[in-house]
Amino acid sequence: xxxxxxxxxxxxxxxxxxxxxxxxxxxxxxxxxxxxxxxxxxxxxxxxxxxxxxxxxxxxxxxxxxxxxxxxxxxxxxxxxxxxxxxxxxxxxxxxxxxxxxxxxxxxxxxxxxxxxxxxxxxxxxxxxxxxxxxxxxxxxxxxxxxxxxxxxxxxxxxxxxxxxxxxxxxxxxxxxxxx
Amino acid sequence: xxxxxxxxxxxxxxxxxxxxxxxxxxxxxxxxxxxxxxxxxxxxxxxxxxxxxxxxxxxxxxxxxxxxxxxxxxxxxxxxxxxxxxxxxxxxxxxxxxxxxxxxxxxxxxxxxxxxxxxxxxxxxxxxxxxxxxxxxxxxxxxxxxxxxxxxxxxxxxxxxxxxxxxxxxxxxxxxxxxx
Numbered sequence: 001x002x003x004x005x006x007x008x009x010x011x012x013x014x015x016x017x018x019x020x021x022x023x024x025x026x027x028x029x030x031x032x033x034x035x036x037x038x039x040x041x042x043x044x045x046x047x048x049x050x051x052x053x054x055x056x057x058x059x060x061x062x063x064x065x066x067x068x069x070x071x072x073x074x075x076x077x078x079x080x081x082x083x084x085x086x087x088x089x090x091x092x093x094x095x096x097x098x099x100x101x102x103x104x105x106x107x108x109x110x111x112x113x114x115x116x117x118x119x120x121x122x123x124x125x126x127x128x129x130x131x132x133x134x135x136x137x138x139x140x141x142x143x144x145x146x147x148x149x150x151x152x153x154x155x156x157x158x159x160x161x162x163x164x165x166x167x168x169x170x171x172x173x174x175x176x177x178x179x180x
Numbered sequence: 181x182x183x184x185x186x187x188x189x190x191x192x193x194x195x196x197x198x199x200x201x202x203x204x205x206x207x208x209x210x211x212x213x214x215x216x217x218x219x220x221x222x223x224x225x226x227x228x229x230x231x232x233x234x235x236x237x238x239x240x241x242x243x244x245x246x247x248x249x250x251x252x253x254x255x256x257x258x259x260x261x262x263x264x265x266x267x268x269x270x271x272x273x274x275x276x277x278x279x280x281x282x283x284x285x286x287x288x289x290x291x292x293x294x295x296x297x298x299x300x301x302x303x304x305x306x307x308x309x310x311x312x313x314x315x316x317x318x319x320x321x322x323x324x325x326x327x328x329x330x331x332x333x334x335x336x337x338x339x340x341x342x343x344x345x346x347x348x349x350x351x352x353x354x355x356x357x358x359x360x
Contacts, residue, residue: 014215015340016196035194038218039335040229040309047227047309048219072348080348084355089285126306129220129227129313149343152195152332155219156360160195163329163343166253168260174338175264175325180336 033083213263
């Protein structure tokens with residue numbers, strides 16, 4: 001993995017892919033699968049929704065740190081299975097044969113097999129809506145991998161891998177943030 | 181267009197597509213292109229981010245109503261162009277040859293050319309983050325159209341149309357909300 005400039009991190013969340021969010025509760029790494037997430041700003045800040053019904057919630061609120069890892073289409077089935085069991089009784093890294101890697105600035109681990117990993121601090125929580133506000137502080141990309149298609153949850157148990165690329169850079173040029 | 185059961189509306193937002201949000205300020209219909217949006221719950225409630233820098237903001241805060249219209253890949257270029265000009269000096273329905281249709285419960289218009297239209301009330305605004313909370317009150321689907329691929333903004337002026345469908349319904353069955 002190489003460093004990904006932080007101003008490019010939103011490029012991997014804005015398309016609305018399924019993401020894996022890792023936490024460390026002081027004893028154990030854990031992973032949750034999330035698709036209710038959005039970009040908050042171009043500065044690697046994001047919002048996602050979770051709550052006490054989720055086992056990762058405790059670690060997240062205690063440490064205020066996590067890693068948002070972006071899997072590609074080849075990991076779709078694994079991501080679904082990760083979201084279908086609980087860290088309460090499962091070591092998900094072990095069960096799903098994923099390699100946790102020490103992050104640079106947060107206690108939660110990177111996932112080696114993912115395309116992009118964004119180390120995040122929880123800067124706020126909008127309790128009324130269970131929204132967690134994340135600030136990316138360091139990001140990593142595995143640019144040498146072949147499979148780069150993100151995938152998207154439909155919500156009915158089906159998913160869509162990225163398909164055809166459409167390029168409208170010329171039309172949008174004036175509106176694009178610098179560095180992308 | 182036929183009625184879409186409200187409990188199915190989230191299926192068109194969860195994948196993270198580019199959406200078109202219409203408003204009516206009392207005089208003029210307008211459209212904005214939005215990709216910073218997420219599902220809030222399975223009950224057709226959503227969150228999206230906009231602010232005073234956007235011409236639609238005034239109409240949205242005044243009327244507290246909008247329509248979230250979901251375009252398909254054949255409308256991608258049009259959606260980009262809609263997002264690259266302002267309602268301040270442009271009648272976007274006219275300029276982009278889109279047909280506004282009277283909604284059933286809100287003053288903002290449906291967009292005939294879109295795959296899905298969700299009539300929404302603005303139920304709250306988290307001012308600190310410019311988040312608008314929407315509650316869908318009626319939804320419509322044009323299920324006879326051929327092109328059904330949604331498309332996703334990468335954020336750098338390129339977009340991705342939906343590609344291969346992946347089906348993991350069996351794994352997720354226990355977690356799916358009823359009616360989908």
